[in-house]
Amino acid sequence: MFRVASALACLFLVLSATGPAAAAGLGSADAASPAVDASAAIDAPALQQADGSLSLTVTDGDDPVAGAAVTLYRDGERVLGGETGDDGRLDTGPIAEGSYRVEIRESGYYERSLSVSVEGETSRSAAVEPGSVALSVSVTDARTGDALADATVDVDAAGTVRTGTDGTQTVRVPVNAEVGLVVTKDGYERESLSVAVGESARSVDLGIARETEISLSLGADSVAAGGSVEATVTDAYGDPVAGATILLDGDAVAETGAGGTASVPVETGGEHTVRARAGGELSEQESVTASGDGADGDDPTTEPTTPIGTESASNGTAGSAATEAPDRVETPEPVVTATPVNASSSPFAGLPIPDLPLSGPIVPDLGNREGLLGVLPPIQGSLRIMLVLAGIGAFGLVLSVLREDQL
Structure with a gap:
C-alpha cells in the first residue's frame, strides 16, 4: 500500500507541473492567425507566467478598422501577432503581465506604435490615421527611351490619369499599400505592375514596347508577267526585318535578306496579293498587277524560226547538211537575146547571108x-x-x- 500511495503522489506532482503549460499550447503561431487563436503565438517565457490578457480595439477615430495587423513585442522579442476582426478587436488570450510594445499596420493608414502595460485582463483601444502619398509615374518607350505623352495609367484606388508631354503624371495613393498600375497607349503593348508604397513620396519609371507588328511595302504596284517586284519588310520602329517570308497569293515565294528586302517573282498575269510573315505576325495585304501572259514571253503572232545548225522539225533533216559546201557551183547558161534589125535600113539587106548559129562552142x-x-x-x-x-x-x-x- 505504501508503494502505491507513493506512485500516485509522484504522478500528481508531474501533472501539476506540466498541466498549465500543456493547456496554454507552447510554440509560436503565424502572425496571420485569427484573433481567437492569438494566444497560440505567445512564446514560452511569457506563457510560463500567463496570468494576464489584452483586448485591443483598432479604430480610425470613429469606425473600427478590420484586418489591421497587430504585433506585440516584449523586451525586443516578438511575442504574438494577429489581425483585428470585423469589430476591429484583437484578443491576445493569456499572456504574462508586463509592458509590451504594440505595432499596428493597415493599408491606407499610417503605422501606429504604442506601449501597453498588461495587468490581468486589460482592454485598450488605438486609433490609426488614414493618409496618402504622391506617386509619380513616368512612361517611356522601352526601346528608344523617349517619353510617351498621352499614355493612360489606371491606378488602384486613385482612378485613371494620362501622362503629360514629358511622359509623367503624379497621383495620390494610399500610404503603406501595394498599388497596382496598368499602362496603355495606342500602338503599344499593355503593361501592368505592382508598386509598394510607404509613407513617403515615390516615383516609378515604366517602359512599354510597341506592339509586335510588321509592315510591307512594294517597289511598284505593276510589273510585266515573268518579272519581279521588290518587297521591303520593316518592324514597328521602321527597322528592316531579316528572314521574313514573302507570300504571293498565300504561297511562300521569297525571304528577306539582312536589309529587309526580297525580290518577289510574278510569273503569271493578273491581280496578285502580297503579304509578309515574321515571328507569327502578318503584315497588311498589298496588291500588284502583272501584265502579259507569262514568263516565256512568246508572241503567238510570230512564226517560229529554226536556228542554224539545229534539226528542222518540218522535214526531219539535220541542219548541218544545209550548211555543207557544194562540190561545184552551177552557173546558168547566159540567155542570148537577138536585137531586132530593120532590114530596110541596112546596106547589106540585099546580100545573101547564110543562116548560121549566133552562138556555140x-x-x-x-x-x-x-x-x-x-x-x-x-x-x-x-x-x-x-x-x-x-x-x-x-x-x-x-x-x-x-x-x-x-x-
Whole structure:
C-alpha cells in the first residue's frame, strides 16, 4: 500500500507541473492567425507566467478598422501577432503581465506604435490615421527611351490619369499599400505592375514596347508577267526585318535578306496579293498587277524560226547538211537575146547571108559590140566575126595583086 500511495503522489506532482503549460499550447503561431487563436503565438517565457490578457480595439477615430495587423513585442522579442476582426478587436488570450510594445499596420493608414502595460485582463483601444502619398509615374518607350505623352495609367484606388508631354503624371495613393498600375497607349503593348508604397513620396519609371507588328511595302504596284517586284519588310520602329517570308497569293515565294528586302517573282498575269510573315505576325495585304501572259514571253503572232545548225522539225533533216559546201557551183547558161534589125535600113539587106548559129562552142560569142566595126551591119555574134575575117582576107588579096603589078 505504501508503494502505491507513493506512485500516485509522484504522478500528481508531474501533472501539476506540466498541466498549465500543456493547456496554454507552447510554440509560436503565424502572425496571420485569427484573433481567437492569438494566444497560440505567445512564446514560452511569457506563457510560463500567463496570468494576464489584452483586448485591443483598432479604430480610425470613429469606425473600427478590420484586418489591421497587430504585433506585440516584449523586451525586443516578438511575442504574438494577429489581425483585428470585423469589430476591429484583437484578443491576445493569456499572456504574462508586463509592458509590451504594440505595432499596428493597415493599408491606407499610417503605422501606429504604442506601449501597453498588461495587468490581468486589460482592454485598450488605438486609433490609426488614414493618409496618402504622391506617386509619380513616368512612361517611356522601352526601346528608344523617349517619353510617351498621352499614355493612360489606371491606378488602384486613385482612378485613371494620362501622362503629360514629358511622359509623367503624379497621383495620390494610399500610404503603406501595394498599388497596382496598368499602362496603355495606342500602338503599344499593355503593361501592368505592382508598386509598394510607404509613407513617403515615390516615383516609378515604366517602359512599354510597341506592339509586335510588321509592315510591307512594294517597289511598284505593276510589273510585266515573268518579272519581279521588290518587297521591303520593316518592324514597328521602321527597322528592316531579316528572314521574313514573302507570300504571293498565300504561297511562300521569297525571304528577306539582312536589309529587309526580297525580290518577289510574278510569273503569271493578273491581280496578285502580297503579304509578309515574321515571328507569327502578318503584315497588311498589298496588291500588284502583272501584265502579259507569262514568263516565256512568246508572241503567238510570230512564226517560229529554226536556228542554224539545229534539226528542222518540218522535214526531219539535220541542219548541218544545209550548211555543207557544194562540190561545184552551177552557173546558168547566159540567155542570148537577138536585137531586132530593120532590114530596110541596112546596106547589106540585099546580100545573101547564110543562116548560121549566133552562138556555140566553135566561135565565142562576142556580144553586140560597137566601135571600129560599127560600120558593119548590126549582125550579132559569130556572123559578124566571119564578115570581119572575110573583109581582112579580101583586103590582103588586093594588096598582093597591087604588089605584083608594081613588080
